[in-house]
Amino acid sequence: MSDPLSLFFLATILIVTIPSFVYSIGYLKKEYSPKKILLGQILTFLFVLSMLAVVTVSNMLAFLIAWEIMSLVSYFLVVFDSEHEKSIQAGTIYVVMTHAGTAFLVAAFLLLYQHTHSFDFNLVKVASQTIPVHTRNIIFIFLLIGFGTKAGIVPLHIWLPYAHPQAPSHISSMMSGVMIKTAIYGLIRFIIYLLGVNDTWWGTLVLILAIISCLVGIIYALMEKDIKKLLAYSSVENIGIILFGVGLSMYFMSKNMSYWAVFALIAGLYHLINHAIFKGLLFLCAGSVYKAAGTRNMEKLGGLIRTMPITAACFLIGAMGISALPPLNGFVSEWLTLQAFFMGAWHTPGTDKLFLGFCAAMLALTSGLAAACFVKAFGITFLAKPRSSYAEKAIESPVSMRFGMLFLAGLTIIFGLGAAVIINILSRVAGASLGIDTSAMVFSVNNITIHPLAGNAMSLSPLTMALILVLCGLLGWIIYKVYRKRAISYNTWDCGYYRLDARHEYTATGFSKPLRIAFSFFLRPYRTTKKSGESFYHIKSMTYETHTTPVFKKYIYKPVLAITFKSAKFMRRIQPGSIHVYLAYIAITIFVLIILIRKF
Amino acid sequence: MQGLSIFGLLVATFLMVIAKRTPALVRSFRYQSFFLFLATLVIALEERQLNLYVVAGLIFALKVIGIPYFLQYTMKKINVREDLGLIANTQISLLLSLGFAYLSWIFSKQLMSSSETTAILPAVAFFILLTGMFLMIFRLTAMAQIIGLLIMENGLFLLASAVLGGMPFFVEIAIFFDVFVSVVIMGFFVYRINKLFTHIDVNRLSRLRG
Numbered sequence: 157m158s159d160p161l162s163l164f165f166l167a168t169i170l171i172v173t174i175p176s177f178v179y180s181i182g183y184l185k186k187e188y189s190p191k192k193i194l195l196g197q198i199l200t201f202l203f204v205l206s207m208l209a210v211v212t213v214s215n216m217l218a219f220l221i222a223w224e225i226m227s228l229v230s231y232f233l234v235v236f237d238s239e240h241e242k243s244i245q246a247g248t249i250y251v252v253m254t255h256a257g258t259a260f261l262v263a264a265f266l267l268l269y270q271h272t273h274s275f276d277f278n279l280v281k282v283a284s285q286t287i288p289v290h291t292r293n294i295i296f297i298f299l300l301i302g303f304g305t306k307a308g309i310v311p312l313h314i315w316l317p318y319a320h321p322q323a324p325s326h327i328s329s330m331m332s333g334v335m336i337k338t339a340i341y342g343l344i345r346f347i348i349y350l351l352g353v354n355d356t357w358w359g360t361l362v363l364i365l366a367i368i369s370c371l372v373g374i375i376y377a378l379m380e381k382d383i384k385k386l387l388a389y390s391s392v393e394n395i396g397i398i399l400f401g402v403g404l405s406m407y408f409m410s411k412n413m414s415y416w417a418v419f420a421l422i423a424g425l426y427h428l429i430n431h432a433i434f435k436g437l438l439f440l441c442a443g444s445v446y447k448a449a450g451t452r453n454m455e456k457l458g459g460l461i462r463t464m465p466i467t468a469a470c471f472l473i474g475a476m477g478i479s480a481l482p483p484l485n486g487f488v489s490e491w492l493t494l495q496a497f498f499m500g501a502w503h504t505p506g507t508d509k510l511f512l513g514f515c516a517a518m519l520a521l522t523s524g525l526a527a528a529c530f531v532k533a534f535g536i537t538f539l540a541k542p543r544s545s546y547a548e549k550a551i552e553s554p555v556s557m558r559f560g561m562l563f564l565a566g567l568t569i570i571f572g573l574g575a576a577v578i579i580n581i582l583s584r585v586a587g588a589s590l591g592i593d594t595s596a597m598v599f600s601v602n603n604i605t606i607h608p609l610a611g612n613a614m615s616l617s618p619l620t621m622a623l624i625l626v627l628c629g630l631l632g633w634i635i636y637k638v639y640r641k642r643a644i645s646y647n648t649w650d651c652g653y654y655r656l657d658a659r660h661e662y663t664a665t666g667f668s669k670p671l672r673i674a675f676s677f678f679l680r681p682y683r684t685t686k687k688s689g690e691s692f693y694h695i696k697s698m699t700y701e702t703h704t705t706p707v708f709k710k711y712i713y714k715p716v717l718a719i720t721f722k723s724a725k726f727m728r729r730i731q732p733g734s735i736h737v738y739l740a741y742i743a744i745t746i747f748v749l750i751i752l753i754r755k756f
Numbered sequence: 757m758q759g760l761s762i763f764g765l766l767v768a769t770f771l772m773v774i775a776k777r778t779p780a781l782v783r784s785f786r787y788q789s790f791f792l793f794l795a796t797l798v799i800a801l802e803e804r805q806l807n808l809y810v811v812a813g814l815i816f817a818l819k820v821i822g823i824p825y826f827l828q829y830t831m832k833k834i835n836v837r838e839d840l841g842l843i844a845n846t847q848i849s850l851l852l853s854l855g856f857a858y859l860s861w862i863f864s865k866q867l868m869s870s871s872e873t874t875a876i877l878p879a880v881a882f883f884i885l886l887t888g889m890f891l892m893i894f895r896l897t898a899m900a901q902i903i904g905l906l907i908m909e910n911g912l913f914l915l916a917s918a919v920l921g922g923m924p925f926f927v928e929i930a931i932f933f934d935v936f937v938s939v940v941i942m943g944f945f946v947y948r949i950n951k952l953f954t955h956i957d958v959n960r961l962s963r964l965r966g
Contacts, residue, residue, distance in 0.1 A: 735901065736843065739893045 160588040161349065165211035165341050168429050171567065172333040172436040173204045179440050179560025180326035182553060183447060187324075196236055196324065203229045203330065210338045216265045216275040223261070223338075227254045227306075230335060233327045234319045246318035253315040257305025261342075264298035267291060268350070281350050292351060296358055299346050300365075307339035309365050309399070310372040311708045313392045317376070320391065321384035321452065325443020326560075328384060332391045333436035337428055340398055344421075348406060349589050359407030363515055366403050369396030370522040372678075372708075378529045378671050379679065379704050381454045381664040383442045386533055387435065390478065393522060394431040398424050400493050400519060404500060404512075405590065413503060414592045420496040421586035422579055422599060427489035430571055434477040434486060437564035441471035444557055445537060448550035454536045454664045456544040464552045468538045470561040475530035477568040480523045483622035485571035490523055492579075528671065536664045543658045573622055665702065672704065680705035758798050762880055764791035765914070766857075769887050772907065773853045774846045777838040778899050781891075782827050785903055788884075789819035792910055795877075799917055807925040808917075814932050815913075823906065823939050830943040831899065834950045841896025849894065856886040868919075877918035884911030898949060902942045909935055 177200065184193045206229055209222035231254070235247035269275060271291060272283035287295070301312070308316040316336070320328045353359065373392030380386035401424020408417035444467045445460060446452050461468040477484040480491075497516035501509045542548040552558075571578060579599045587594030650656045672681050683702040689695035730741075768788035775781040793815045800808035831838075844852065860882035861875075868875045888907030891900055909931070916923045923931075 736893050736896075739889070739901075743889050743893060 159214075160585040161341070161344060162212050164425065164429075164582070164585045165337070166208060168337060168432050169204065169207050169211065169334050171429070172432045172564070173207075173330055175560040175563040176326040176329045176333075176436060176440065177204075178563075179329075179443075179557045180324070182556035183324065183326055183443055185554070187447070196233070199229055199233050199236075200327065200330075203233060203327075203335075207330075207334060207338055211341050214277045216268065216277070216280070220258075220262065220265065223342075224258065226335065226338065227251070227258065230319075230323075230327075230331060233331075234323045236324055236327070237322065240322070243322045246315075246322040250315040250319035253305055253312070257302045257312070259302075260298045260305075261302035264295045264302060264346075267295050267298070277345075277350060284351055287351075289354075293355070295351060296347060299343065299351075300362070303339040303342040303346075304365070305339075307336050307343075307395050307399075308369075308392045309395060310369045310392060311712055313369070313373070314708060314713055316392055317380075317385050317388040320388035320439075321382060325384070325439055325446060328387075328443070329436040329439035332388060332439055333432040336391060336395060337398075337432055340395070340402065340424075340428055343402060344589050348402075348409070348421075349591070352591075353406045353409040356407060356410045359403050359405075359410055360511070362399055362403030362406060363511075366396045366399035367515060367518045369393065369399065370518060371396075371525075374522050374525040374529060375671070375675050375678065378525060378532070378668045382452045383445065383454050383457075383533060383537060384439065384452050386454075386529065387438050387442060390438075390526065390529065391431075391435055393526060394427070394435065394478070397490065397493065397519065397522065398428045398431065400424065400515065401427060401489075401496065404493075404496050404515075405586070408500065409590060411504065413500075414590070415597055416496060416499055416503065417590055418583060418586045418592055418594055418597060419492070419499070419599065421590060422582045423489060423492035423496050425582050425585060426492060426575075426578065427486075430477065430485040430489045430568075433564055433567045433571060434474045434484075437470060437474040437561060437568060438478065440557070440561050440564065441467050441474060444553040444561065445471075445550070447557075448553060449546045451544075451546045454533070457537045457542070457547045458540045458544075458658065458661065459538070459542040459547055460550055461538040463550050464538075466552060466558050467561065468534075470565040471538065472534055473565040473568050475534045477572070479527035479530045481527070483569075483572045483619070483625060485568050485575075488572055488575040490519065494519060525671070532664055532667045536662070536667065540661050541658050543661060543663075573619060672702075678707065680707065758795065758877075761791045761794040761798060762876065764788075764794065765880055765884065769884055769907075770850070770853065772891065772903075773849045773887060776840060776842065776846065778831060778840055778897065779828070779838060781840060781900065781903050782824050782831075785906060786820055786824040788907065788910060789815060789824075792914060793820060795914065796917060807928070810925075811928050814929075818932060818936055819906075819910070822936070826939060826943060827899070827902070830947060834947055839897075840900050843894040843896065849890070852890065853883075853887055856890065857883045860886060878915060881911050881915035881918055884908075884914060887911075898942070898946045902939065902946070905942075906935065906939070 180197070180200065184196060188196065203226065206222050206226040210219065210226055213219050213222055228251075231247055231251045234250055235243050237243045265275075268280055268284070268287075271287045272280045274280055274283065300309075305312045305315075320332050323331060347353065347358070370393050373389050373394075373396060377386050377389035377393060380389060401420050401422075404420035405417045405424060408414070408420055442452070444464065445457065448464060448467075449457055449460070451457070473484065477486040480486040494516055497512050497519065501512040501516070504512065542550075583594045583597065583599045587597075648656060650660070672679055681702060681704045683700065685701075686699045687695050688697050765788060768784050768791060771784040771787065772781055775784055793812055796808060796812040796815055800812050842849070857879075861879045864875045864879035864882055865872070868878060885908055888904045888909075888911055890904075891907060892904030895901070895904070913931075
């Protein structure tokens with residue numbers, strides 16, 4: 157099937173999974189027994205195969221089967237470190253959430269089947285226009301919940317920060333980089349392509365969810381000190397950015413603004429492939445750090461840039477990409493998304509203007525916070541001096557791992573500089589999924605201006621920017637060379653204490669403190685201090701802990717779980733354990749049914 | 757001839773209801789199966805179909821000889837109390853089964869909505885079904901449950917041949933195999949349960965619940 161959307165996702169999957177696979181050769185070595193490595197590689201292979209199947213099949217039943225295989229295989233990969241209690245727990249949360257999501261998908265597909273009498277995509281697409289409006293709305297909501305669970309849209313993201321960090325790093329890279337994107341594929345395929353967008357509120361709802369996902373994801377990421385968890389939360393944020401593009405495209409579609417719908421979808425797809433690349437890269441780097449240092453806790457890392465220069469360089473490129481710094485790829489896609497918002501605000505009247513402007517502002521805020529987050533991730537992990545013996549004994553990873561990282565780092569740069577070419581390719585994908593002929597439309601980074609009134613005077617080209625940045629870099633290097641002689645190396649000024657060690661360094665928790673205060677209305681931080689000593693005035697030891705309240709877990713999932721368990725306990729009363737009573741239940745049920753169908 | 761077999765089926769079923777010991781139950785099951793065989797044979801003679809002859813032969817081989825023999829063999833092997841463990845005593849059981857017979861008769865008449873002669877065979881079938889279920893619920897041992905299931909199967913078979921003139925041949929054969937295999941499996945399980953818990957009183961398995 158030469159469907160552009162499927163081809164695009166095929167390419168995305170392969171771009172990330174192949175380097176991850178090469179990386180895994182070095183990563184798994186010595187961590188596990190040969191047998192377990194073989195098992196892991198077979199599972200990985202199945203996982204990639206099932207993802208490829210998900211994006212290529214053209215039948216809803218086949219899609220569901222591939223989707224289930226993907227979910228199950230990824231569950232086994234999450235619990236791959238089966239000796240860790242945490243992995244089992246993470247796997248359980250994951251498998252429960254993902255199946256709850258699949259249940260909604262099954263319901264949505266059956267509803268589609270009921271009205272179109274076919275499971276085949278093409279036939280469904282033809283017949284889907286006859287579905288009554290309220291059924292369409294229900295199908296849309298079900299699909300959004302079903303795919304949203306997999307994508308990690310807030311508040312359905314709960315499994316993501318548990319499952320992704322617990323899997324081996326190359327799997328995290330595939331899960332975060334690619335697997336959650338299959339859900340975006342589902343959204344585009346089933347909502348935009350098959351169902352067709354008619355109502356404005358669909359796009360608006362997706363945009364609102366995108367705003368929430370972005371902000372919640374990045375704020376939690378900022379608070380994290382586990383480097384892989386930080387990356388997992390950042391995935392939630394980036395799914396939000398992708399949804400900005402997708403939701404905006406839906407919004408424009410419902411308003412019949414086809415050019416901008418294509419443009420917004422290009423932005424979304426561009427960010428999708430970008431996120432696949434740099435999140436894959438970052439997870440591989442994090443895995444490299446984890447393998448070398450034996451810990452994922454950033455507070456215990458530090459100074460790795462000297463012992464692991466290649467990992468550090470790759471992580472830096474990934475972090476710059478994800479922070480949307482020009483001229484890397486993240487910049488291009490977020491720039492396009494922002495442009496789409498500005499254009500939308502420009503071309504729509506009244507409150508829509510305000511809403512789209514607000515979305516743009518939220519995207520900008522997210523980007524800023526993301527930059528702060530990755531300054532923290534890179535700075536605490538790689539800069540300064542080692543904070544513990546873990547970080548001191550770290551060494552650079554083997555060749556196969558370096559290859560995986562360098563390959564993706566290279567792609568990060570290529571996708572930034574080659575934006576003009578890639579946009580044109582993506583325009584075909586977006587056009588085909590929206591059902592719009594794009595041959596007459598022109599898309600270019602250079603033609604898109606910051607403000608329509610400014611005309612072409614304020615256009616931006618990544619290549620020019622790259623040139624400027626290289627020149628600035630050269631200038632800096634020259635200045636450094638010329639004035640190097642004047643530099644004196646000396647200890648950090650320590651107020652006359654003279655015994656500074658690694659424990660006096662800036663910590664990840666310290667770095668995020670201002671933001672914890674700024675977002676305290678949402679994070680609800682609390683602290684516990686414990687003092688012990690002979691008297692109140694003479695304290696021998698003191699512990700201080702600060703935590704943030706997991707709002708979604710506490711206020712949504714815990715009550716739901718409590719109700720479930722309570723009702724299960726209640727239902728257990730009818731279960732005495734006696735076979736005779738069970739048989740009696742069956743008999744009574746049959747009698748009641750016979751009476752109910754009025755045969756007697 | 758058909759009247760005789762129906763009468764025999766009823767008597768055998770009532771005998772099962774008042775049975776207190778497992779051997780008596782197995783023996784009554786054998787009688788019931790024999791009369792079922794007779795009823796099928798009569799239908800076969802009327803319809804002159806090879807299928808029905810084969811089915812009747814299978815009933816005789818499996819239900820009259822094979823399964824009862826296997827059950828007796830299992831009982832001898834595990835060597836347990838012969839007591840069935842009555843939850844409802846024989847008098848109440850008999851009264852209840854009379855009620856079942858009446859209900860089946862009404863139900864059958866409603867269902868067939870034609871002459872009383874065509875309604876009688878389904879009525880007996882329903883009665884046997886209900887009795888089988890009753891025995892499964894109101895007898896304690898696992899053996900009673902197995903036989904209860906077999907009785908229900910007999911009832912089902914009779915119902916199928918009375919209402920539909922027999923099921924398709926392959927379905928019939930498949931069911932026979934199912935029944936035979938399930939009896940073997942259940943017999944084996946009873947044996948295992950007896951070995952593990954030194955009794956086959958199903959009621960005492962209740963502590964195994966989740």
